[in-house]
Amino acid sequence: GSVKWFGQNVTIILDDGDVAGFHVVARDVTERKRTEEEINLLESVTSAISDADSFLSALNVVLRLVCEKTGWVLGQGWIPSADGAVLERSPAWFASLKDVEAFRENTVQFKFEPGIGLPGRAWLSKQPAWIYDVAADGNFPRQAYAVQSGLKAGMGIPVLADNDVVAVLEFFVCEPREEDKHLVNLIMAVATQLGVVWLTPA
Numbered sequence: 001g002s003v004k005w006f007g008q009n010v011t012i013i014l015d016d017g018d019v020a021g022f023h024v025v026a027r028d029v030t031e032r033k034r035t036e037e038e039i040n041l042l043e044s045v046t047s048a049i050s051d052a053d054s055f056l057s058a059l060n061v062v063l064r065l066v067c068e069k070t071g072w073v074l075g076q077g078w079i080p081s082a083d084g085a086v087l088e089r090s091p092a093w094f095a096s097l098k099d100v101e102a103f104r105e106n107t108v109q110f111k112f113e114p115g116i117g118l119p120g121r122a123w124l125s126k127q128p129a130w131i132y133d134v135a136a137d138g139n140f141p142r143q144a145y146a147v148q149s150g151l152k153a154g155m156g157i158p159v160l161a162d163n164d165v166v167a168v169l170e171f172f173v174c175e176p177r178e179e180d181k182h183l184v185n186l187i188m189a190v191a192t193q194l195g196v197v198w199l200t201p202a
Contacts, residue, residue, distance in 0.1 A: 004028060041069045045190050049197055058197045059159075059167060060092040062190055067094050070183065072171040074100045074151065078112065078119040079167050086111040087119045087168060100172065103149035107142045117141050119168040122156035126165055128184045129156040133176040146172070153177035155184065159191045161198040169194075 008026040012019055044065050052058035063075035076093035080086070088111050095101045112120035117140060121129035131137045131154040134146045140154075151172040159167040169191060 041065060041186065042189060044069070045193060049193055052197065055166075055194070055198050056090065056092055058194060059090065059169075060094070062194060063092055063169065063171075064094040066169070066171065066187060066190065067096055070186075072155070072173050073097045074103065074172040076104060076170050077167050078123075078170060080123075080165070081111070086113055087123055090167070097174075100149050100151060100174075103142070103145050103151060103172075106145040106148075110142060112141075118154050118156040119170055122158045122168045123165050126158050126160060126163075128158070128188060130154070130179040130184070132178060134172075150174045155187070157184070157187045157191050159194045159198070161195040166195065166198045 006026045006028055008024055011023040013021040013023055045062055048061040048065060049058045052061060059077045063077060066072065067075045074093075074095045074097075077090040078087040079090045081088050089104075089108065093104060095104065110117070112123070114120055114124035118129055118131060118134075121139070131140065133152050134140045134143060134154050135152065137143070140146070146152075146154075152175050153173050155171045157169040157171075158165045159169065169187065171187075
């Protein structure tokens with residue numbers, strides 16, 4: 001059920017000038033390919049963030065780049081309310097599929113207390129949160145809308161600035177997915193860059 005990348009060398013075997021067969025050596029280059037893609041994402045994020053004129057614009061470009069380069073279909077940002085009591089959905093978001101935009105539109109009114117829902121879990125713990133399938137999760141208040149839009153796995157990544165959560169990045173795909181710690185660590189590195197933007201005066 002996973003995608004693998006292979007590099008191969010093909011040698012033609014001749015017999016009196018006629019092609020008698022081929023000798024093929026294939027090597028699994030999946031890890032090398034993945035490393036190249038990760039470096040590309042981090043370089044793209046670093047460049048885009050340096051050009052952003054505000055934290056919100058940096059957040060918006062990060063959501064787009066992560067979705068485009070990792071295959072997640074919806075990314076959106078959550079930020080603490082002015083009184084710090086709940087997380088509110090920010091204007092920053094990106095969707096690669098028209099069908100999943102309905103999920104965002106239908107859940108505009110949602111706010112999350114610490115520990116509630118995917119954003120609330122990442123906010124309270126200050127750690128990444130992962131849901132294998134939101135349709136089967138007991139702590140996902142937007143479940144009906146997610147099912148309607150075909151969303152399955154979800155990932156919440158906190159953005160920290162001086163150990164305070166200043167935003168939560170939330171991503172979804174349209175199939176159940178086991179937690180990918182490698183991907184989580186990559187997005188955490190991206191979130192760290194966003195935290196620096198938060199601390200940097202405009």
